[in-house]
Amino acid sequence: MTGTDNRNTDGNTPLLAIRDLVVSFATDEGQRIRAIDGVCLDVKPGEILGIVGESGCGKSVTALSVMRLLPKPAGRIESGRIIFDNIDLAKLAPNRMRAYRGSRISMIFQEPMTALNPVHTVGRQLVEAVLLHKKNIGKKEAMSIAVEMLEMVGIPEPGRRMGEYPHQLSGGMRQRIMIAMALSCGPDLLIADEPTTALDVTVQAQILELIKRMQAGTGMSVIMITHDLGVIAETSSRVCVMYAGRIVETADVKTLFSSPAHPYTRGLLASIPRLGTRRKTRLPVIPGVVPSLSDLPPGCRFQNRCDRVMDICRSVPPEPTVVGTGHTAACHAIGM
Amino acid sequence: MQKSPFILEVKDLKKHFPIRGGLFFRRKGTVFAVDGVSFSLRRGETLGLVGESGCGKTTVGRCITWLYKPTSGTITYDGIDMAAIHGAGLRKIRKEVQMVFQDPFESLNPRHTVGHILEEPFIIHRIGNAQQRRRAVSRLLDRVGLPGSAMDRFPHEFSGGQRQRIGIARAIALSPKLLICDEPVSALDVSIQSQILNLLLDLQRESGFTCLFIAHDLAVVRHVSDWIAVMYLGQIVEYTDADTIYKAPLHPYTKALISAIPIPDPTAATHRQVLSGDLPSPSDPPQGCRFHTRCPFKVKMCEKTAPSLQPADTASSAPVHQVACHRAAELAQRQDKQPNLP
Structure with missing residues (x-):
């Protein structure tokens, strides 16, 4: 497999390290707004890192920056580093990026129907992916690899499915095909961007099981991007919580759910209806709405919705503060 | 006449859609979207209709609001058979039965101001003069937690959650007796979902309307x-x-649905029953029990005979518990492992 030899096996060196990443987008009015502003995160070898946040918080933009798939020309990496295997992907020339994208870093998307080509059979698309990244094999061999992959992701009658078109398959099947395609080259890192959001809950359970099984089988790292804290709790070992373009809290999954430190994380955890809560009672809420990225307040971005807001929050943006081992939160109220 | 405790009674409702295609648009098949649904809705209470995509829950809602004409079956609203009513009678029902839609981006006219959108129900039903209507609109905005200045703005100037508030304001404008909410929060962010759920609960407590709440999220x-x-x-x-539905579910599908919900607690032990396979197409539903293709407990009988919705014969304390499964009683006795819920 590509990249197996120089794979990071040392548990302490991160496979992927993002430092102070700033990505901006051009608006119709000709301004540039920062979709993410100073994101730092590590992905360790063999872990599933969850990134959770609401729409517009920058979780997908972070993923697309790693893949160098930001929409052009609107999206641009302004500054920061994306270190993958000692190479800064943020500064890599587009043609050299191809050696990483798809073979060492793969991505699956929310809506598999838009990510698959509707006019080609599933088999042809899979074989194309295999041939593109493995230079010294023939078409026959690629075919058998593709069938094997389909079998591995739990598709019944893989031989027959190879000849079918994406529209003939259900949403769950399509997502399995996407996963097969993403894993066909044995990547070191899989980025899953809301992989189950478009699926029904019983099918979601199947796909999450599949991703966990494939991760355990190959030892790859996974970035699981979702808005669903339930999905995070079930899949991830560590979690980054994002809000309005920044990471507000990072912790291992048990710590995050048992002792969240940032007021946003706390509010989010409190506000979800659970099967055990008392019915027909008011849920705790985070008041207000996320500020617009084009009109951010100075200081903390959560200040207008925070129940612990202080004077300093209105002027100074909080830096990540250590709360415990491997647990940081960007909030002025911590330690006070 | 004694008023029935039920505001809505649905009996054996069926809605089939033809699949047309080919030359002269011939009928090629049928989608059995809703195929024999019966339920009653007590005044002031809320019935939740859950299921995955394609299960027909939205179609049920649309039949009740008469947006679809049912293929067969009866819908009785407040003692009146909906099929037999026309003209003024139907207008009265339309006033009393209102709907909140899933997508607050598509269900509001982008060219109308919020004031206009909210005034329209009053105009259509000829209520009040311009000044009274304007006052009613500003009261509505206040009730759903929007500033009075929202009146002169357009839907695109609002966020998803605020737009859903506008949709809710429109639905409650004429003080409906029955509110049909079709996935009212599934397009919204997590922190906004709870705000909208609270709003709906508050409004129901204040005005006492009956609610049919349709959603996929149990x-x-x-x-x-x-x-x-x-x-x-x-x-x-x-x-x-x-309460009973998640404490003591009886149908294998309900159990699987509950166990499939990702629990936001990493320490929760999951006894997940992952269902194999996908939802069969509603245009070609399986013979016998429709769930038998995915059911881990199916027996020969399930493939041939469709089970009907029967009162469950269990010792559980629930006063009303109906289930459509041949093996419900037997499986309940076996005390199958229940998923641990927080």
């Missing part, structure tokens, strides 16, 4: 409902109160 539905009906491929497979 945790959300359970939170707002008194009763829950679980649908699968156009039929109700289980019906009981909202």
